[in-house]
Every structure is written in structure tokens, then in C-alpha cells.
Amino acid sequence: MEAQEEQVLWGEAIAGDGESFARIFDLHRDRVFRHVLRLVESVADAEDTVAIAFMELWRRRIDVRVVNGSVMPWLLVTATYVTRNVRRSSLRYREMLDRLPRSDVSRDAAQEFLGGSIDGLEPLLASELKSLGRQDQQMLSLVALEGYTMAETAEVLGISLAAVKSRMHRLRRRLHPKLSAQIGETTT
Amino acid sequence: MTHPTLDPEIATALRGELITTVTQKPAAKSHTARNLIGATAVVLGVAVAIPLGVRMGGSSPNGGAPFPEVTTTAETSQDSGMSRAHIYNSLMELAGDSSLVVKVTASSSRGGTLGGASTDETRLEVAACFDVGGVVGTQPVFHQQATTGPDPCSPGDVVEVRTFRDYDIELQEGDTYLLFLKHTGLPQDPSTLYYVTGAVAGAYKEVSSGTYERSVTDVPDAIPLQLDNSDVA
Numbered sequence: 028m029e030a031q032e033e034q035v036l037w038g039e040a041i042a043g044d045g046e047s048f049a050r051i052f053d054l055h056r057d058r059v060f061r062h063v064l065r066l067v068e069s070v071a072d073a074e075d076t077v078a079i080a081f082m083e084l085w086r087r088r089i090d091v092r093v094v095n096g097s098v099m100p101w102l103l104v105t106a107t108y109v110t111r112n113v114r115r116s117s118l119r120y121r122e123m124l125d126r127l128p129r130s131d132v133s134r135d136a137a138q139e140f141l142g143g144s145i146d147g148l149e150p151l152l153a154s155e156l157k158s159l160g161r162q163d164q165q166m167l168s169l170v171a172l173e174g175y176t177m178a179e180t181a182e183v184l185g186i187s188l189a190a191v192k193s194r195m196h197r198l199r200r201r202l203h204p205k206l207s208a209q210i211g212e213t214t215t
Numbered sequence: 216m217t218h219p220t221l222d223p224e225i226a227t228a229l230r231g232e233l234i235t236t237v238t239q240k241p242a243a244k245s246h247t248a249r250n251l252i253g254a255t256a257v258v259l260g261v262a263v264a265i266p267l268g269v270r271m272g273g274s275s276p277n278g279g280a281p282f283p284e285v286t287t288t289a290e291t292s293q294d295s296g297m298s299r300a301h302i303y304n305s306l307m308e309l310a311g312d313s314s315l316v317v318k319v320t321a322s323s324s325r326g327g328t329l330g331g332a333s334t335d336e337t338r339l340e341v342a343a344c345f346d347v348g349g350v351v352g353t354q355p356v357f358h359q360q361a362t363t364g365p366d367p368c369s370p371g372d373v374v375e376v377r378t379f380r381d382y383d384i385e386l387q388e389g390d391t392y393l394l395f396l397k398h399t400g401l402p403q404d405p406s407t408l409y410y411v412t413g414a415v416a417g418a419y420k421e422v423s424s425g426t427y428e429r430s431v432t433d434v435p436d437a438i439p440l441q442l443d444n445s446d447v448a
Binding site: 040045046048049052053056057060061064074077078081082085087090108123126127128 | 219220222224225232233236238304
């Protein structure tokens with residue numbers, strides 16, 4: 028979907044068009060889910076976080092920063108906040124979350140992703156990500172994992188481009204060399 | 216590389232919830248008579264309010280003329296539920312979502328658990344209670360007050376604040392704080408037990424006489440890092 032198309036959908040959504048909002052959900056839900064899986068301990072927490080992030084997208088629709096026509100960066104940042112607070116965040120939306128189905132069936136791919144058995148880098152990445160402060164988590168996720176430019180990242184985080192560059196530089200020096208090299212490839 | 220996706224059954228259900236939420240969005244908050252009284256209070260507040268920095272620590276007794284509840288922005292009160300995850304756009308919004316604004320000194324705490332998480336419940340002695348009287352410019356004006364807020368409050372009262380060890384600030388025994396507090400909302404909890412509004416957003420520690428700094432700065436809330444005498448409107 029073109030960014031322009033998403034921007035039209037977003038405009039319709041905040042005007043009260045539920046189907047347009049649902050299409051934005053369709054567009055971003057899996058990417059948000061994967062992002063969250065890197066930060067939480069269980070698939071159930073990740074599912075709750077996705078639900079809360081989209082409910083927050085609606086609740087805070089007036090304040091959402093749309094970057095290059097997309098709400099995706101805002102969703103990723105918000106989801107990161109929510110993961111830090113998932114137990115407490117869920118209190119606000121408990122009633123809604125309780126209405127969502129809870130399957131006992133193992134969600135293999137997600138669980139495998141969480142367990143880090145798919146890709147040799149994932150356990151390291153997950154471990155390093157969880158050890159970072161919130162803003163570093165957000166920057167690393169947006170720049171290195173989600174492919175946003177530093178300028179886009181600066182815009183959605185509301186900080187200067189110089190600050191993003193500086194923090195990413197520090198991050199590269201701090202992270203495990205294997206990850207640092209990978210990040211360097213994606214951001215330089 | 217396998218790409219996990221949101222469980223289809225959950226995705227479908229959540230999609231439906233979102234459509235329902237969007238199409239049933241709450242109407243804009245109407246101005247009640249109480250709001251209008253509050254608006255009057257804002258005007259009066261400009262003339263008579265004594266802002267936080269001036270009254271804080273002063274010796275004047277509580278119990279002055281009752282001040283009506285302040286009007287807040289429309290967004291402030293749309294959610295009356297728990298405020299642990301809310302991101303506040305202003306100090307006014309934070310105050311409007313709080314049932315108590317108090318200057319307190321921590322005395323003791325005891326550990327516990329809630330929902331599998333480790334908690335501390337800290338006893339705090341109230342040194343001063345505040346109501347938000349209105350806004351001057353972009354800053355709220357606080358009035359030292361006793362009983363007109365959502366919760367009765369007087370100096371010497373003891374309140375308890377529950378914090379989560381993994382997430383919240385630790386209220387240190389002997390330290391003084393300016394706290395924005397909200398009831399836990401849990402039916403089994405006593406009425407004197409609170410959370411800090413906005414998890415860590417509503418916690419300011421006194422760093423010197425009359426100067427309060429936000430205990431946690433790495434938060435997304437658009438609220439001041441410091442409150443002090445310079446906040447005098």
C-alpha cells in the first residue's frame with residue numbers, strides 16, 4: 028500500500044470510519060506483533076500489547092505523528108512503551124482484552140521466535156534489546172530492525188537528527204560486535 | 216527467517232473491537248454546570264490563586280474558601296479508568312486525572328505482590344494538599360487546600376502508595392515528594408491506597424526547599440521536569 032493511500036485511510040479513520048481504521052490495523056498488525064515479540068517474555072503479552080497499541084492509536088488519534096504518510100513508526104514507539112508497562116497498561120483495556128479469544132494451541136512461529144531458535148542472531152538480539160533503555164530500544168528498533176531512516180526516527184521520537192546519530196553511534200559501540208556490525212551495515 | 220504473525224482468530228476479534236470502538240467514539244464532553252463553575256474558578260484563580268511554589272512549605276493553615284473543581288481539557292477526562300499507561304500532554308492533564316496532589320514524606324514501606332509482580336506499599340505523611348485551581352498561561356495553578364478535591368485530605372494524614380519494583384520509582388524513606396495520586400481502582404484496596412498517576416509521571420522529588428524534580432525523566436509525557444518557585448504565574 029502506498030503511503031498516500033494509508034494517509035487517506037488514516038484521515039477517514041479519524042473521521043470515524045471504522046473500516047478504514049481496521050484496514051490500517053490489517054496493514055500493520057503483524058509488523059507490530061513481530062516488533063513486540065522482541066521485547067516481551069510471552070506470546071500472550073505480545074498479543075495484549077498489539078491490542079493496546081492499536082487502542083491507543085485510536086484514543087490518541089489527534090496527537091499521532093504521521094511520518095511519511097504512515098502511522099507505523101508511532102505504533103512501534105507506542106508498542107515499546109506499552110511493553111514496559113504491559114501488566115499495568117492492560118488494566119485500562121482489561122474488559123476489551125478479556126473479550127479476545129485465548130487459544131490453548133501453541134502459536135508455533137511466535138513461540139519459536141521468542142525462543143530464539145529460528146535464527147542464530149535472535150537470542151542475542153532479544154537479549155540486547157531487552158537490556159537497553161527505552162529510547163535506545165526505540166531507536167534500534169526503528170533504524171536497524173524496521174528500516175526507518177534516522178531522519179524519520181528523529182521525527183517520530185521528537186528529537187534532533189543529531190541526537191539520533193549520536194545515540195546510534197554510541198549504541199553501535201556498546202552492543203555485541205556481531206550485532207553492532209549488522210547495525211552498521213543497515214545504517215551507514 | 217520465519218515471520219510470526221498475530222494469531223488469526225485474535226486478529227479477527229481485535230479487528231472487530233477496533234471497528235466498534237471507532238464507530239462508537241464518545242461524544243465530545245459537554246460543559247456541565249460544574250464545569251462552568253470551574254471556568255469561573257479559572258478566572259478567579261488568576262486573581263487570587265497562590266501558585267504551588269509560593270504556598271508549598273508555607274505555614275498558612277488549610278481550610279480556606281473552597282475552590283471548585285478545575286475545568287480540564289476535553290481529552291483529560293475521556294478516560295476515567297486507570298491511568299498507568301496514559302501519556303500526558305500537560306501537567307494540567309496529569310493533575311486533572313489525579314484524585315490527590317500532595318506534598319508527602321515517605322516513612323516506611325512493606326513488600327507485597329500483585330498479579331505476580333513485586334510491589335512496595337509505602338506509607339507517606341501528608342505535609343500539604345493541593346487542588347488545581349485553573350490555568351494561567353499554560354501552567355496550572357495550585358492551591359493549598361484540604362477537602363474540596365476528589366479526596367478529602369489534610370496535613371498529617373497518612374496515605375499509602377503502591378509501586379511496582381520493576382517499573383516504578385522507589386519512594387525512599389525520609390525523602391519528600393510532590394505526588395499526583397490516583398486510587399488503585401481495585402475493589403479490595405483501602406481508600407487510602409494510591410498509585411502515582413501515570414506510573415512515574417506524577418512523581419516529583421524535593422531536591423531543595425521549594426524545588427521539585429521529576430523522579431524519572433525518561434518518559435514521553437509532556438510535563439515539566441521541575442516545579443519550583445519560578446512557576447509563579
